[in-house]
Amino acid sequence: MKKALFIASCLAALLMCSAGVVSAATERLSPETAQCLTCHEEMPGVVRQWEDSAHWSAGVGCYECHQANAGDADAVDHYGFTVAVIVSPRDCAQCHPNESAEQEGSHHAKAGDILNTKDGLLGQTIGGEPAVAVGCRQCHGSIVKVNADGTLDPATWPNTGIGRVNPDGSKGTCSACHTRHRFSKEQARQPETCGKCHLGPDHPQKEVYEESKHGILYRAFKDELNMDQPKWIAGQDYFDAPTCATCHMSATPNQDVTHDVGTRLSWNLRAPISKRTADWEQKLADMQDVCVACHGTPFIEGFYLQLDAFVGFYNNKFAIPAKEIRELLMEEGVLTKRDFDDKIDWIYWELWHHEGRRARHGAAMSGPDYAWWHGIYDVAKAFYTHLLPEAKEACEKAGKPELYEQIVAKYIDGRPEHQWYTKGFDPKQLEEIKKYYQERYQQDVK
Numbered sequence: 314m315k316k317a318l319f320i321a322s323c324l325a326a327l328l329m330c331s332a333g334v335v336s337a338a339t340e341r342l343s344p345e346t347a348q349c350l351t352c353h354e355e356m357p358g359v360v361r362q363w364e365d366s367a368h369w370s371a372g373v374g375c376y377e378c379h380q381a382n383a384g385d386a387d388a389v390d391h392y393g394f395t396v397a398v399i400v401s402p403r404d405c406a407q408c409h410p411n412e413s414a415e416q417e418g419s420h421h422a423k424a425g426d427i428l429n430t431k432d433g434l435l436g437q438t439i440g441g442e443p444a445v446a447v448g449c450r451q452c453h454g455s456i457v458k459v460n461a462d463g464t465l466d467p468a469t470w471p472n473t474g475i476g477r478v479n480p481d482g483s484k485g486t487c488s489a490c491h492t493r494h495r496f497s498k499e500q501a502r503q504p505e506t507c508g509k510c511h512l513g514p515d516h517p518q519k520e521v522y523e524e525s526k527h528g529i530l531y532r533a534f535k536d537e538l539n540m541d542q543p544k545w546i547a548g549q550d551y552f553d554a555p556t557c558a559t560c561h562m563s564a565t566p567n568q569d570v571t572h573d574v575g576t577r578l579s580w581n582l583r584a585p586i587s588k589r590t591a592d593w594e595q596k597l598a599d600m601q602d603v604c605v606a607c608h609g610t611p612f613i614e615g616f617y618l619q620l621d622a623f624v625g626f627y628n629n630k631f632a633i634p635a636k637e638i639r640e641l642l643m644e645e646g647v648l649t650k651r652d653f654d655d656k657i658d659w660i661y662w663e664l665w666h667h668e669g670r671r672a673r674h675g676a677a678m679s680g681p682d683y684a685w686w687h688g689i690y691d692v693a694k695a696f697y698t699h700l701l702p703e704a705k706e707a708c709e710k711a712g713k714p715e716l717y718e719q720i721v722a723k724y725i726d727g728r729p730e731h732q733w734y735t736k737g738f739d740p741k742q743l744e745e746i747k748k749y750y751q752e753r754y755q756q757d758v759k
C-alpha cells in the first residue's frame with residue numbers, strides 16, 4: 314500500500330524519478346539481501362509481502378532476518394550463505410527488545426508446555442500424536458526439532474503456535490500474530506488475528522466478541538478505526554469500538570503497548586474454579602483505564618460488579634460442589650482415581666472446561682448468549698441432569714446408596730440454591746409466575 318503510493322507519487326513527478334526509487338530502495342538494502350532477491354523474485358508471494366512491509370521501508374531485508382551463525386542448530390548452507398528458516402523471537406529481539414522480552418514473560422510464551430495437563434492426556438492418549446500435531450500444537454506451539462543436516466523435522470514444523478519452542482531455545486512465534494512477511498501491526502490489531510486460537514467450545518472469545526456490542530460496532534465502523542496509526546490509542550486515533558488488542562495490548566494515554574497479554578486480567582477464568590491473579594488490583598485498574606476513553610466510571614464499575622458476582626456465583630453454586638462430589642466418589646472407591654475412565658470424569662470436565670469457561674468468557678466480554686444459553690444453562694443441565702443422576706447410579710452400583718444420600722443432604726438439601734431439585738419449586742414463586750402469564754397473555758400455564 315505504502316509502496317504503491319510511493320511509486321504513484323514518483324510517476325507524477327515524471328521520468329527521472331523511477332530510476333531514483335530503485336536506487337533509493339537498493340541503497341537501503343544490504344548487498345546480501347540484494348543477492349537473495351535475485352533468486353527469490355521467483356517466490357513472488359514472499360517478496361511482494363515484504364515489499365509492502367515496514368521492514369522494506371526501513372531497509373530490513375531477507376538476510377537481516379534469516380542470517381544465521383554456522384554453529385546454530387538450524388543453520389543451513391544456502392547458495393553460499395548461512396541462513397535459518399526460523400526467525401525466532403530472539404532474532405527479532407535484536408531490533409525489538411521490548412516486545413520480545415514482554416512476549417517471553419507472558420503466558421503466551423509458556424503455551425507450548427502443555428503435555429503434563431489434563432488436556433495433554435486427552436490429546437496424547439485419548440486422541441493421538443497425529444491429532445496433537447495438527448490440533449493442539451498449531452495453537453500452542455510445537456517443540457521444533459532439527460535434523461542432522463540442519464533442516465527442520467517435518468513432524469514438528471511448519472508450526473506457528475503461540476508458545477513454540479524454537480531450536481535456539483527461545484519460546485513463541487512473533488508470526489503467530491504478525492503474519493510473515495508483512496509483519497504488520499495493523500493486521501495484528503484485528504480480532505481475526507486472535508481468533509485463529511481464541512474460539513470454539515472451550516474458549517469462544519472470538520464468538521463472544523462478535524456478538525458483543527463492541528464486535529457489532531467493529532464490523533460497522535471498521536473502516537473508520539484508523540488501524541494503521543502508529544500508536545492507535547482509543548479516544549485519540551479512533552472512537553467507535555475496541556478490538557481484542559485494544560483491551561489486552563494497545564497503548565492508552567497512561568500505558569504503553571504491552572506484549573504480555575496477561576497484564577490487565579484480574580481473574581483466571583479458564584481454571585476449573587476461578588481465582589484472582591497475582592497483583593489483581595493493579596491489573597484491574599489497568600484494564601479499566603482502557604474503558605475510560607468511551608465509558609464513565611459508574612458504567613465500568615457496574616460492569617465489574619456484575620462480572621465479579623457472576624464468577625463467584627459460578628464457583629460456589631456449581632464448580633466447587635461438582636469438584637467436591639467427584640472427589641468424594643473417588644475417595645470412597647465409587648469411581649477410580651484415573652481421569653476419563655468414568656462417565657462422571659467427562660461430565661465434570663465439560664462442566665468446567667467447556668460450559669463453565671464459555672459462561673465466564675461470555676460474562677467478561679459482554680456476550681450474553683454465551684453467559685447464559687451456551688454457558689450457565691449448559692452448566693446447570695450438566696450438574697442436575699448428568700452429574701447428580703450419574704453419581705446416584707454409581708453409588709448404587711457400588712452398593713453404597715447411603716453415600717448418595719449424604720451427598721444430597723450436604724450439597725442439595727443443605728443449600729437453598731439447590732433445594733428446588735429435591736423439594737420442587739417454591740409454590741409462592743410458581744403462583745406469581747402463573748399470575749404473570751395470565752395477565753400478560755391471558756393464558757394459563759400448564
Ligand code: HEC
Nearest residue numbers: 345346348349352353375376379380391392394396397398
Ligand atoms: C541461487 C538462488 C538463491 C539465492 C541466492 C538465495 N536463495 Fe533462498 N531459496 C532458493 C530456492 C530455489 C528456494 C526454494 C527451495 C525449495 O522450494 O525447495 C529457497 C528457499 C529459501 C528458504 C526456505 C527454505 C526452506 O527450507 O523452507 C529461505 C528461508 C531462503 N531461501 C532464504 C534465503 C535468503 C535469506 C537468501 C539470501 C541471504 C537466499 N535465500 C538466497 C534460491 C536461492
Ligand code: HEC
Nearest residue numbers: 349353359360363368373374375378398399400472488493
Ligand atoms: C522481519 C524478518 C524477516 C524478513 C525481513 C524476511 N523474513 Fe522470511 N521469514 C521470517 C519468518 C519469521 C518466517 C517464518 C518462519 C517460521 O517461524 O516458520 C519466514 C519464513 C520464510 C520462508 C519460508 C516460508 C514458507 O512458507 O515456506 C522463506 C522462503 C523466506 N522466509 C524467505 C524470505 C525472503 C526471500 C526474504 C526477503 C525478500 C525474507 N524471507 C525476509 C522472517 C523474515
Ligand code: HEC
Nearest residue numbers: 367371373377378400404405407408487491496497498499
Ligand atoms: C534488523 C532489525 C530488525 C529485525 C531483525 C526485525 N525488525 Fe521489525 N522493524 C524494524 C524496523 C527498523 C521497523 C520500522 C520501525 C518501527 O516500526 O519500529 C520494524 C517494524 C516492525 C513492526 C511494525 C510494523 C508496522 O506495521 O508498523 C513489526 C510488527 C515488526 N517490526 C516485527 C518484527 C518481527 C516479528 C521480527 C522478527 C521475525 C522483526 N520485526 C525483525 C527492524 C527490525
Ligand code: HEC
Nearest residue numbers: 427430432433435436448449452453509510511512516583
Ligand atoms: C484452536 C486453538 C487451540 C487448540 C486446537 C487447543 N488449544 Fe489449548 N488453549 C487455547 C487457548 C486460546 C487457550 C487459552 C484459553 C483462555 O485463556 O481462555 C488454551 C488453554 C489451554 C490450557 C490451559 C492453560 C493454562 O495456563 O491454564 C491447556 C492445558 C491447553 N489449552 C492444552 C491443550 C491441549 C493439550 C490441546 C489438544 C488436545 C489443546 N489445548 C488444543 C487454544 C487451543
Ligand code: HEC
Nearest residue numbers: 402405409412413416487490498501502544545558563570
Ligand atoms: C498476541 C499477538 C502478538 C504477538 C504474538 C506478537 N505481537 Fe507484536 N503486536 C501485536 C499487536 C496487536 C500490536 C499493535 C499494538 C497496538 O499498538 O495497538 C503489535 C505491535 C508490535 C510492534 C510495533 C510496536 C510499536 O510500538 O509500534 C512491534 C515492533 C512488534 N509488535 C513486534 C513483535 C515481536 C518482535 C514479537 C515476537 C517477540 C511480537 N510482536 C509478537 C500483537 C502481537
Ligand code: HEC
Nearest residue numbers: 420423424452453474475489506507510557558561574575
Ligand atoms: C496461535 C494461537 C494464539 C493466538 C494467535 C493468540 N493467542 Fe492468546 N493464547 C493462546 C493460548 C494457547 C493461550 C493460553 C496460554 C497458556 O496459559 O498456556 C493464550 C492466552 C491468552 C490470554 C491469557 C493470558 C494470561 O496471562 O492469562 C490472553 C488475554 C490472550 N491470550 C489474548 C490474546 C490476544 C488479544 C490475541 C490477539 C492479539 C491472542 N491472544 C492471540 C493462543 C493464542
Ligand code: HEC
Nearest residue numbers: 504507511518519522556557560578579580581582583677
Ligand atoms: C472491551 C474490552 C475487551 C475486548 C474487546 C476483548 N476482551 Fe478479552 N477480556 C476482557 C476482560 C474485561 C476480561 C476479564 C478481565 C479480568 O480477569 O479482570 C477478558 C478476559 C480475556 C481472556 C482471559 C480468559 C481467561 O481464561 O482468564 C482472554 C484469553 C481474552 N479476554 C481474549 C480476548 C480475545 C481473543 C478478544 C477478541 C476476540 C478479546 N479478549 C476482546 C476485555 C476485553
Ligand code: HEC
Nearest residue numbers: 526527547552553554555560600603604606607608616679
Ligand atoms: C473505543 C470505545 C470503547 C472502549 C475502549 C470500550 N467500549 Fe464498551 N462500548 C462502547 C460502545 C460505543 C458501546 C455501545 C453502547 C450502547 O449500547 O449504545 C459499548 C458497550 C459496552 C457494554 C454494553 C454491552 C451491551 O450489550 O449493552 C459494556 C458492558 C461495555 N461496553 C464494557 C466495556 C469495558 C469493560 C471496557 C473496557 C475494558 C470497554 N467497554 C471499552 C465503546 C467502547
